[in-house]
Structure formats: structure tokens, C-alpha cells
Amino acid sequence: MLQKANVTRIRAWLEKINTFNSTPGAGTTRVLFTKEELASRAYIKEEMNKLGLEVSEDAIGNLFGVLRGKNRKFAPVWTGSHIDTVLNAGMFDGMAGIVSGMEALRLIKESGIVFKRDLAVVVYTSEEPTRFGLSCLGSRAMAGELTLEDTRSIRDEEGNSLYEVLGTLGYDYKEFAAVKREKGDVYAAVELHIEQNLHLDKEGIPIGIVKGICAPTIYEVTINGCQSHAGGTSMGDRHDAFTAASELTLVLEKLARESKGTYVTGTVGKVNVLPNAVNVIPGEVHMSIDIRSIDVESKKMVLNKLFTEKERIESERGVIISLDLENDDIPLKCDENIIRILKNNCENLGITYMDLISGPYHDSLFVGRFAKTAMLFVPSKNGISHSKEEWTDFEDIALGTDVLAHTLLELANKDN
Ligand SMILES: [Zn+2]
CATH class of the missing domain: 3.30.70.360 (Alpha-Beta Plaits)
Known part of the structure; x- marks a missing residue:
């Protein structure tokens, strides 16, 4: 039996991550590999360690917190999102998916329930194009659509290439080939994200099950x-x-x-x-x-x-x-089996849901190239995001976390 997600913990994590912000008072700005972004990475690693997760990073800075399953021969199940923002953004876009993932893994660990596959929370490097003009750097590289060679020609406004920045921060070019994932390397991936549209808020429904990503x-x-x-x-x-x-x-x-x-x-x-x-x-x-x-x-x-x-x-x-x-870019149809599991879990937990399509794209679009992938959305107040007005109730993130935790646990015990 899984406990219910802890709203206080979710809120504390979100508020703490929100302090790593280069524009306090004017929304949240946390741009890839700036002082604030690096500090938020350090904090998340620390929190992952406290939860008993094994922490690692790949050569483009995708960050993993892994809860070991009992059989390492099975491919892992992932959840995760991003911690970088556009300029003067809110505190939920991306971060909701990180804290819900950490809370879901905590609930699974503390339940003592045995599961087969490794479970990982993944912080994908730079979903937003704020610094380098290209979105989804980390997940794009995982999908093989951004090579080490490509990183030489991607430059920020100061003229620094992504290649140089990665080198300065100590990421190992020799390990870059291992960033790319093949089909079968990851069994399934589920991302929780804020909706960034009006549907859930207008209908008063806490969960959206995403059918596809445009x-x-x-x-x-x-x-x-x-x-x-x-x-x-x-x-x-x-x-x-x-x-x-x-x-x-x-x-x-x-x-x-x-x-x-x-x-x-x-x-x-x-x-x-x-x-x-x-x-x-x-x-x-x-x-x-x-x-x-x-x-x-x-x-x-x-x-x-x-x-x-x-x-x-x-x-x-x-x-x-x-x-x-x-x-x-090729759109993604979310995996029918994971969608069914998400819906069953909503029904079992007595949480109402509706089908949605994602107009904006997310890291899941690229993760879906090599793993069965699905997303669930929680409401954005008045549909607003990428703004300091962005808001999602902590209680809704907790409900989404409950659905996520049950779904991850079920996927972690699937044979194929
Ligand atoms: Zn996002």
C-alpha cells in the first residue's frame, strides 16, 4: 500500500528550488549552467541522496536519481522533467515534474513493496531554449538528435559554444556517446507537467492524461x-x-x-x-x-x-x-498501455481525469523516440505559464504524484 503524497514536502521542495532565481521579485529565471541553475542541481542531488537514490550525471548534464529494483537485468522506468526556465517564468513549469518524481520514489521506497525494475527521476538538461536557442538539449541528445559535433556549433549570446561550456564545467567528452539511448535501454517513461492551457482549470478536473504531443x-x-x-x-x-x-x-x-x-x-x-x-x-x-x-x-x-x-x-x-x-519534428503518440494504467490508477484513487493533447512540446517528445512514453498534466490556473503569474495548486501536484507513484510501481513490476 502506498501512502498519499505529502503536500507540505512538495511545497517545501518547490519553494526551495524557486530560491535559485536570478530575477527575484520579477518571476523566476534559471538559465542553463548559470550560478542559479548549478545551485539548484546541487540542491536536488543533495535531496536525492537524502532519499537514498543513487545520483549520477551523463556527459550533457542529464541528472539521474535511481532507486534500485531487485532485478538489474530489466530496463529501468523513468520519470522526470526539467529545472531550467524561460526568462521571468513561474515556479512550476518543469519543477512540478521533478518534485513529483522525487516524492513518488520516496513513497515507493517507504512502502517496502518489492519491485523489479530500477526507477529513476531524471532532470533533463535545458528543456527551454533560453540560453542556446534550441530546446530539449538533454533529451534530444538521448534520442541521438544532438551529437557532440553539434554542440560545437550551438552558441549562446556571448558566443560560447555548448561544447566549450560543457568542457569548462568538467563534463567528459569521451562519455558523450553514452548519452544516446537505444530502443530497449529504457522500458517506459512517464512525465508529470503543468498543463499550460485552460482545459483542466476550466473544467475543474485535477488530472489530464495526454494522448499525444504535438x-x-x-x-x-x-x-x-x-x-x-x-x-x-x-x-x-x-x-x-x-x-x-x-x-x-x-x-x-x-x-x-x-x-x-x-x-x-x-x-x-x-x-x-x-x-x-x-x-x-x-x-x-x-x-x-x-x-x-x-x-x-x-x-x-x-x-x-x-x-x-x-x-x-x-x-x-x-x-x-x-x-x-x-x-x-515528428509528433509523439503516447503509449496506449501506459495511458490505460494511468487511467486505471485515477479510477482506483477516485481522482477525475480527462484526455488532453499537448500543444507545447516537452522532453517526453524525444524520450518517446526510444522508450514507451506518456504524460500526465496538472492544472495551470487560467492556463497561464512562462509568466510570474503561473500557478498550480500544491494539492493538485500531490494528486498527480499519487497517480504517478502507482503508475511507476506498476510499470516497475511489468515483465515486458
Ligand atoms: Zn516545461
């Missing part, structure tokens, strides 16, 4: 028209790059809204109009297109239609539209 396909778009005088060029003679950009944006919105497939979003978030003058017809536009879904096919459907529409706009408006693929 991944972005991003294009850099250039539209070339013909720059000319706003007064001197008749409406019929124009090749206006900005009106073409506007039409393409509205088409994207319509296609995403009307998509018959699974949840799709389409966003133009960045636009640069040239020459950007009041009396000049824009000759050139640079903009971004970001399309997300949990389903590769749904993304493809929207993209195919968008390309057809692009050609129509080009011929009708006499412009040239180039779409350069920047990024094409």
Missing part, C-alpha cells in the same frame, strides 16, 4: 513581388508581396481550422515587410509558418493543400513564394 513543422517563407510607388501603380498592375503574404496566412488559418484530422494548428508568428514604408508597395516579405499536430498525416494534409494554394496565389498575384523547411 511537434512543429516550421518553414521560413520569402515572398518576392514588385516594389513600386503606392500612388503611381494602379491596383490591377501590382505584385504586392504583403497582400500575397496576407492571403497565404489566411489560407493557412482556414486549412488548420477546417482540418478533418486530429488537432492541427497553423501560425504565422513572424513577419518582416520590406521596405516597410507608408508610400511604397511592399516588394519583399519574410515570414514564418508553424504547423503542429500530434498526427503526421494531419500535418501532411494541411501542408499539401497549402502548397496547392501557394501556386494559385503565385499565378494570380504574379509573385514568387519560396518555402524553406527549417524544422520538421
Whole structure:
């Protein structure tokens, strides 16, 4: 029998981690490998040691606290999240998943229940892109999508490469190859995270079971028209790059809204109009297109239609539209078996839940490349995150921890 998660302990851990903050009074800022981030790592290691976990770090700084199972020949079960933040963020994004993992392992250890597989809380290095402009550094490297060679070209604003920073901190390049995990190295992984959306808060439901994690396909778009005088060029003679950009944006919105497939979003978030003058017809536009879904096919459907529409706009408006693929991450469908276990545990514990899709992505997206993976969400007040207004009730994190602890224990005793 597992005890219930201890709300006071969860709160104390979260509040202590929140003191490692470079912007006190203006939200929480804890950027990768800064003084504050390193201090929070040291604190978490200390707390993991107190819990009787075996603490280790890999060559990119992913931090592990392992509770040994009785049979080392079985692959481990992981839970975890991140401790770094965006600028002026809150105290829950990422940290909720670390403290719930530590509390879940404490509950399992203190129950005295025997289990087979090792259980680990993992602090993934830099989920947020704050310092190096690339998110999920640790989990991306685990998935083999960030190599030691890649770390040489990833630089922060001061021009330091991730490679140099890792070296300065004493991480061993020779061990970098061991960061990458193969399929089968990890049996299963479950991440608890705050929702960062309104659904749970609005419905008054404490737990969201995530069906899938959206991944972005991003294009850099250039539209070339013909720059000319706003007064001197008749409406019929124009090749206006900005009106073409506007039409393409509205088409994207319509296609995403009307998509018959699974949840799709389409966003133009960045636009640069040239020459950007009041009396000049824009000759050139640079903009971004970001399309997300949990389903590769749904993304493809929207993209195919968008390309057809692009050609129509080009011929009708006499412009040239180039779409350069920047990024094409594969979305993740969460593991059906773990989802079933999560739901059973909610029902057994008398905790209400709802199905959700994760629009933002998380370390679990990359962990899912090599392990069966699932996520559970706890409510974000008013759906706000990445802000000092971010809030999740400690009681809700405790309920999520109860579901997590039962689920980890069950997974740790599975044969295959
Ligand atoms: Zn996060």
C-alpha cells in the first residue's frame, strides 16, 4: 500500500528550488549552467541522496536519481522533467515534474513493496531554449538528435559554444556517446507537467492524461513581388508581396481550422515587410509558418493543400513564394498501455481525469523516440505559464504524484 503524497514536502521542495532565481521579485529565471541553475542541481542531488537514490550525471548534464529494483537485468522506468526556465517564468513549469518524481520514489521506497525494475527521476538538461536557442538539449541528445559535433556549433549570446561550456564545467567528452539511448535501454517513461492551457482549470478536473504531443513543422517563407510607388501603380498592375503574404496566412488559418484530422494548428508568428514604408508597395516579405499536430498525416494534409494554394496565389498575384523547411519534428503518440494504467490508477484513487493533447512540446517528445512514453498534466490556473503569474495548486501536484507513484510501481513490476 502506498501512502498519499505529502503536500507540505512538495511545497517545501518547490519553494526551495524557486530560491535559485536570478530575477527575484520579477518571476523566476534559471538559465542553463548559470550560478542559479548549478545551485539548484546541487540542491536536488543533495535531496536525492537524502532519499537514498543513487545520483549520477551523463556527459550533457542529464541528472539521474535511481532507486534500485531487485532485478538489474530489466530496463529501468523513468520519470522526470526539467529545472531550467524561460526568462521571468513561474515556479512550476518543469519543477512540478521533478518534485513529483522525487516524492513518488520516496513513497515507493517507504512502502517496502518489492519491485523489479530500477526507477529513476531524471532532470533533463535545458528543456527551454533560453540560453542556446534550441530546446530539449538533454533529451534530444538521448534520442541521438544532438551529437557532440553539434554542440560545437550551438552558441549562446556571448558566443560560447555548448561544447566549450560543457568542457569548462568538467563534463567528459569521451562519455558523450553514452548519452544516446537505444530502443530497449529504457522500458517506459512517464512525465508529470503543468498543463499550460485552460482545459483542466476550466473544467475543474485535477488530472489530464495526454494522448499525444504535438511537434512543429516550421518553414521560413520569402515572398518576392514588385516594389513600386503606392500612388503611381494602379491596383490591377501590382505584385504586392504583403497582400500575397496576407492571403497565404489566411489560407493557412482556414486549412488548420477546417482540418478533418486530429488537432492541427497553423501560425504565422513572424513577419518582416520590406521596405516597410507608408508610400511604397511592399516588394519583399519574410515570414514564418508553424504547423503542429500530434498526427503526421494531419500535418501532411494541411501542408499539401497549402502548397496547392501557394501556386494559385503565385499565378494570380504574379509573385514568387519560396518555402524553406527549417524544422520538421515528428509528433509523439503516447503509449496506449501506459495511458490505460494511468487511467486505471485515477479510477482506483477516485481522482477525475480527462484526455488532453499537448500543444507545447516537452522532453517526453524525444524520450518517446526510444522508450514507451506518456504524460500526465496538472492544472495551470487560467492556463497561464512562462509568466510570474503561473500557478498550480500544491494539492493538485500531490494528486498527480499519487497517480504517478502507482503508475511507476506498476510499470516497475511489468515483465515486458
Ligand atoms: Zn516545461
